[in-house]
Amino acid sequence: MNKTKKMVVLSLLVSIALIIYVIEGQIPVLFPGIKLGLANLISLTALIIFGWKEALLIMFLRTLLGSMFGGSMSAFMFSIAGGLLSNIIMILLYKYFKNSISIWSISILGAIFHNIGQLLVASFVIQDLRIYIYLPVLLISAVVTGYFIGICTNFLIKHLNKIPVLNSVKK
Amino acid sequence: MKKGDKIVAIIVVCVLILSSAGVYTYMKLIKSNHHIAQIKQDGKIIKTIDLDTVTQNQELKIPYGNDDYNTITIEPGRIKITDADCPDKLCVKTGWISQSGQTIVCLPHKLIIAIQGGSKTVDENVY
Numbered sequence: 359m360n361k362t363k364k365m366v367v368l369s370l371l372v373s374i375a376l377i378i379y380v381i382e383g384q385i386p387v388l389f390p391g392i393k394l395g396l397a398n399l400i401s402l403t404a405l406i407i408f409g410w411k412e413a414l415l416i417m418f419l420r421t422l423l424g425s426m427f428g429g430s431m432s433a434f435m436f437s438i439a440g441g442l443l444s445n446i447i448m449i450l451l452y453k454y455f456k457n458s459i460s461i462w463s464i465s466i467l468g469a470i471f472h473n474i475g476q477l478l479v480a481s482f483v484i485q486d487l488r489i490y491i492y493l494p495v496l497l498i499s500a501v502v503t504g505y506f507i508g509i510c511t512n513f514l515i516k517h518l519n520k521i522p523v524l525n526s527v528k529k
Numbered sequence: 530m531k532k533g534d535k536i537v538a539i540i541v542v543c544v545l546i547l548s549s550a551g552v553y554t555y556m557k558l559i560k561s562n563h564h565i566a567q568i569k570q571d572g573k574i575i576k577t578i579d580l581d582t583v584t585q586n587q588e589l590k591i592p593y594g595n596d597d598y599n600t601i602t603i604e605p606g607r608i609k610i611t612d613a614d615c616p617d618k619l620c621v622k623t624g625w626i627s628q629s630g631q632t633i634v635c636l637p638h639k640l641i642i643a644i645q646g647g648s649k650t651v652d653e654n655v656y
Contacts, residue, residue: 432637433616458533467537470544480634484641485572488632491556494549501541 367524368404368412375400375420380427395472395500397424399507401445402465403514407524410449417441432483436476443475444468462508469504470497556630559646564627566608568601571639580606580627580644593638601642608642610635 375397382396397420405413421441425434448468451459473496481489518524564580570591580603588611589601599620600612607627610620613635620635629646 436636455533458531459537460531460534463534463537466541470541480636483636484569484634484639486569486641486643488630488641488643489634491552491630491632494545494552497541497545497548501545 363523368408368416371400371404372416372419372423375416376423376427379420379424395440395444395469395503396507398441398444398465398468398472399510399514401441402448402461402468402507402511403518405445405448405452406461406511406515407518410453413449414445417445435483436479439479440472440475443478444472447471460508461511462505465508465511466501466504469500469507473497473500559629561629561646563646564606564629565645566603567643567645569641569643578603578608580608591638591640593640597638599635599638599640608644609633610642613638 378399379397398417400420401413401417404416418438418441421434421437425431425437445468448464451464451467455464474493477489477493477496481487566578566580567574568576568578568591570593575591576589583603583605587603589603591599591601593599597614598612599610599615602609602611607625609625610623610633613620615635615637617637620633620638620640623633626633626642626644629644631644633642634640
């Protein structure tokens with residue numbers, strides 16, 4: 359019973375992340391590769407409420423389905439690279455530093471590494487280092503969105519803790 | 530603000546300053562009066578155009594694979610991607626580039642158009 363409940367909750371989270379991803383895709387973007395990464399909000403929340411395995415699972419599923427819905431398979435490569443790097447960093451930070459760093463700092467660093475991951479793959483794909491010219495702009499957008507996501511995550515977790523269903527699903 | 534936050538903030542600001550300084554220096558260093566557009570796809574340079582010697586407007590269609598393409602328009606001194614069938618069309622939205630260091634990138638088609646600096650490949654002026 360618990361396992362099914364958990365699967366349903368995780369699926370719900372993945373679909374919410376997908377919706378966020380699709381909606382943010384409509385926002386006009388300045389440079390190649392600025393995915394605002396708003397859907398990372400869900401990954402971060404999952405990391406805090408459930409754990410690192412669930413966070414990675416959600417990130418992976420969301421990226422896979424998201425690329426099938428709205429992008430090409432090459433978009434998948436970029437999202438996965440950024441998502442993986444970003445999630446790993448956030449997982450490590452949360453595990454070892456959760457008492458000395460606020461959520462929004464973790465989120466900002468996660469967003470920064472998300473963009474760095476994307477740039478790494480991009481420079482490899484076009485076999486050219488000049489794409490790093492976009493790094494400063496991406497960093498600034500990462501800091502801003504990271505902070506915003508961090509605050510949203512705080513809100514979300516505060517309110518999710520009030521829902522009894524989730525308490526029975528926690529490990 | 531916890532203790533770790535301050536450290537993170539300092540690191541982030543440093544990285545930002547360093548990368549901005551790096552990019553700024555790079556752009557200044559390769560600034561030149563010769564504007565040579567280099568079109569690179571899949572890691573291979575497929576075309577080099579001296580924008581300063583262009584007299585008429587030209588259009589170029591660069592295929593990718595079987596069905597995909599990018600359409601490039603070249604005018605005296607500047608170049609842009611006018612059409613592409615990639616899903617995001619960011620390359621089209623980038624618009625015209627004309628200065629050394631500027632780039633247009635189409636990631637789904639592994640395409641980058643960059644304006645180089647320096648005049649190593651061009652004949653010097655004759656006085």
